[in-house]
Amino acid sequence: MLSRIAESLFWIGRYIERSDGTARILDVHLQLLLEDPWIEENLACRSLLQLMGSPVPDEGELTRKDVLATLAMDRTHPASIAYSITSARENARRAREIVPTELWECLNTTSARMPRKVASEKTHDYFAWVRERAALAVGIVEAGASRDDAWHFFTLGRSLEQADMTARLLATRSLTEASGPSWTTILRSCGAYESYLRTYRGVPSARNAAEYLLMDRLFPRSIVFSVSRAEQCLRDLEPRTDRAGVTGQAQRVLGQIRSQLEYRPIMDILNDLPLQMMRVQDATSTASEAIGNRYFPKGNVPTWTGEAS
Amino acid sequence: MVDLFTGYGATTKSRKRTGSASAWDEMFPDPSSLTPTETRAAYKDVYGALARMTQEELRGRTAALASSYLAQGVTFDFAGEERPFPLDAVPRVIEQPEWVTVEAGIKQRVLALEAFLADIYGPQAAVHDGVIPASLISSSNHFHRQAAGIVSANNVRIQVSGIDLIRDEKGAWRVLEDNVRVPSGVSYVISNRRVMAQTLPELFVSMRVRPVGDYPNKLLQALRASAPAGVDDPNVVVLTPGVFNSAYFEHTLLARLMGVELVEGRDLFCSGGRVWMRTTAGPTRVDVIYRRVDDEFLDPLQFRADSQLGSPGMLMAARLGNVTIANAVGNGVADDKLVYTYLPDLIRYYLGEDAIIPNVDTWRLEDPLALEEVLDRLDELVVKPVDGSGGKGLVVGPAASKAELATLRKQLLRDPRGWIAQPVVQLSTIPTLVEDGMRPRHADLRPFAVNDGTDVWVLPGGLTRVALPEGELVVNSSQGGGSKDTWVIGLEPDFYHESSARNIQGLVADQAANTQATAAGTHPVDHSPQDKPLGNSDQQEQQQQQQQQQGRQPVSAGAPAASKSSAQEDREC
Known part of the structure; x- marks a missing residue:
């Protein structure tokens, strides 16, 4: 296309x-x-x-x-x-x-x-x-x-933005008081409150709520879910048969940020939330740019300049 | 400004002529003036905000409240039609210093009732010591022998209570009745607050209204605390009679906000002395049942054999200590209006304290002298059945017809144990928007208390129910009552004391975190190269844009700003 x-x-x-x-x-x-x-x-x-x-x-x-x-x-x-x-x-x-x-x-x-x-x-x-x-x-x-390339690009955009929005939302953590209610607010913001309550069956605690929004594999607005879906879109757009590694810059950046979130102890992330979330935002921006370079090359838009002499 | 409260005192004046003491008005110290402007301190800000509105505006907002409730499904059934739960736009305001007393009074009462129930279903010391007659207990309809010996792990029987309070003619708080079976209405407290904040935000400005959203958490903690010993992660469920119950909305709201399963009787079964629920993953053990089903329907093996709302064997499981039923079975004996008359004595007996909030004066009709006096003055008293709640079966003497009084007289003579009598108390009034405009209407208050075994937590606020017909003293939603959002304003006292260090540090730490975030910088949102805000885009892109525009619309060859505006017009037409 x-x-x-x-x-x-x-x-x-x-x-x-x-x-x-x-x-x-x-x-x-x-x-x-x-x-x-x-x-x-x-x-x-x-x-x-x-x-x-x-x-x-x-x-x-x-x-x-x-x-x-x-x-x-x-x-x-x-x-x-x-x-x-x-x-x-x-x-x-x-x-x-x-x-x-x-x-x-x-x-x-x-x-x-x-x-x-x-x-x-x-x-x-x-x-x-x-x-x-x-x-x-x-x-x-x-x-x-139909699940063709058009749909994949659409979903890719959605997924990146979702990751970005959830990261911003999590960074609002420092907006209000240090205790419980504001986690409730954050969960409510992304419509996750009720499903969170059903999953953890209890009062929102910083650890659980952050875990849910950062790395829950089933909740579609969690960062890990969104990033994984973006990665999947990229793979579907360009199925590779290489035996090692990835080649696309976007895939690389997304894979890195996902691994960082998935494999870092949750308390580490919590103690340093604004910075970590800034990294997620940086990663989505970089990935977005890389996708642009790879699939939507600008080139030099040819313009008539008159005859060169 | 004059518009909204014009004619407020008109009805008060006409009632004064009839002689009875006039009601305490919560907003105005002198409600009899036609257009009162001087308010009590608590209502100063609310009055200020309201006075800026016209009546049409406030009616518009009230309609918005109602339509929001219709959309959310906060409704009740009225003659087969779904009506939005009536919520009045004017909140009831209680200042923190006053609330502290109410709170203390509720706590005291709950603790006394807990002690009483533990005693009645145990050693019955109060009977032996002559504080309360044995015949009173054994003749109560809600004293269940089946409940003897069933105690939850943390000895709590009244996990949730709703003790109805009123203010008398002098403005003093009094207890009207105790509800320690399955008090309902808390969902309206939570949803009233939310919809008020959405629809009438200007009322909240500059007021420090204590939030009520914490209730489901507190309730869940209390329920988990009462779980059988040895269960680490108790499985809590809410048991509802089903979708046709009038409080079904409340059951769903509580289950949703606690994140627990909402079950019906048919979802449960008992086996091996335990209660299980049928799930897709097979039977799952249930540890705590917050039941919203009456005692009589809970267990067909013990109570009504025809009940399909409970589960056979549940009481056995509770007796074995394998499941906690909250609130406990048999609590109804404490709701008995005749027990109510003994409560000040019981508080003294169990706690060694005087009641903080007094009862309404009450005649016990079993005493022949009292009965005689009451029969004499039947047309000026309120007579209530001892086991009714929410105004069921109640007769207001001055408003009753001769025939009604005659039937009542016969009933009293036949069954003096079944009734109590009280003087007519003019409940306090609060401005309420009715058809004529803003008028005083009588209201009561049901504060909710949650007991987790270590502390009794009282929800700051509660459900204010208001009787909409003029002069009506019975405030019940099943009898055409409305409701009001109830605001406790001012700082929590312990905000300054014990936990102040934590709180203030927390706030300061947050501010620090904020400035750090500032230092880390703001991450601007990404934009498609073609949608970049004009101010930011560089020269080249502007040129490109202009070229494209020219390609399509040869006319607009102007500056980038001009091409932007033409694009805008293009879109708008």
Whole structure:
């Protein structure tokens, strides 16, 4: 398939997943600011902005309104939900001939209906809407697309983004108090709370919750699950018969980070969570770049310059 | 600003003329003025936030609360139709210093009730010492001989209790009744808080409302603590009568938030003196059953033989100490309203303390003199059956018809053991949004307490039930009652004392961690080369973009900014 099309599919996957992940993180954290009286709003908002990869203003008190305006509504802010939704739609438009019509209509409608303002009592509804639209888009692909290269690129993008989002979420650990409730929050953010409770049958402890989100082999938003799925996509895209090693840079980076997480004692990771999660984010970025170099070569776009003399 | 509370005092005024003492209003010290503005300290912030809203706005929010409950399935059955559980937008506020007293009173009462049950199903010392008559115990409908000798490993019988409190005309707290069988309503406390925070966020601003989400954890810990001795990792289940039970929502919520299995009677079977559940992996042993099924239906071998809600042999397993049934079988004797009248004596007898929260004055009708007085004044008293809960069978004298009073008189004479009488207490009122606008309505409070054997933990808040018809004193959801979110505001006292070192250090450590994270740098999100934010992209890419744009739309040959905006218009049309 055309590199350009493949690239679009890869990014559609990433942007859909990003809008979903961002909505989940914001929903739970903004709600927590209301429910938990012991959180310092300004500090929590700053950390939240920073974790989502957004520049933090040096001065002034930040409130949940500011976070909402920046990370949810601002169409020009690269880390915002609005930006992801628009970009997913733009990518689908570029690959319109390959993207299934149902998916295109779904992304197009989402982008068209994206509100410009949300009243503070409606934020939860808005985030629920974003999650629903993302689920719809993913569902359309999962239910109807043949498992060809197009699907593999889409899933590859989704998986990388999921790993990235979960890593950011885990890094929010330092947002709030040192004890239990915030693990509950983090688990709730990625819809893992109830399945976690069923798996561990008990109160969230730092060790168990981190283990679940980092390396559970069955929970689809855990980092190890997402990274493994990305690796599988890469293998399926290019089945190799070599007897040793891997050749692709992306596979190498992903394999390394997965092994690091899987084989490192969990307490080691916990003691150094922000840095470890930064490494996961670096790895997904590097892998993303490597995939770009390998499959979507830019080359020098030929432009007419007139006759050289 | 005037709009919302206009006409608030109108009904209070008209009732004053009838002579009875008027109710304590929780928000306004002087509720009889038509549009009160001066509030009690606890409600200052809530009033401020509400007063900024118009009535239409608040009604809109109330509708949003209801539709959110419909979507979540927080409903109850009303004449075959699913109605959202009624939640009023105005919260009830209790300040921490006051809450400390309530909390202490509940703890004391639970401990006394535990001691009483252990005594009644054991040595019966209180009977021998003449504190409580033997006939009272043996004549109670809920005293089960089958329960004698069944004790959980940590000696707890009341893992969960819901003791109903009211405030009388002077604003003093009083205990209305004890519920130590299967008190329900805690799920509404949890879901009320969540939906309030989602729909009325501005009320929470600047208030330090103590969270209630910890309840399932505390309950699970208490249930695990009561597991049979020698079981390391107890298997806890919630036993529900089934989907047709009115509290089924609560059963699912608790099982979900505790991460345990929700079982029905048919999922369980008893064999070899143990209880098992049928799973895809074969029989799995059950160690603790948090049952939401009444005693009579629990075990057809011991109680009602026609029950399909329990499992035959369960009580035997409990007696052998192989399974813990929580709350314990036979707790109902402590709920008996006649036992309730002895509670202040029992607290003194078992704990050597005076009751922190007093009872409502009560006549025991077995005493011929009391019976005579009550029969004389039947039209001004409240008469309740001893084994009813939640206002079942209750007769309010001043509101009853002549015929009703005549039947009641006959019933009392026939069975004086079955009834108690109390003076009419005007329950405190809280502003509630009804059809006419914001009006005072009577409310009670059910705080929930969890006993894990070492400590009794009281959920900060509880379920406030409010009677929606004007002047109605019976607050029960089965009789058209609403509910309110209950806020305990202010810092926990131990935040400053014992654990302050941990807490404050924890906060400081977190801040330190945050700045470290800042030092480690922010990881910006990746972008497709074609979707890179314009500001960041370099010259070359802008040129490419422009070229592409030109290719497609020859008209827009302008600057990159212009081509961007045209792309935007393109998308929007």
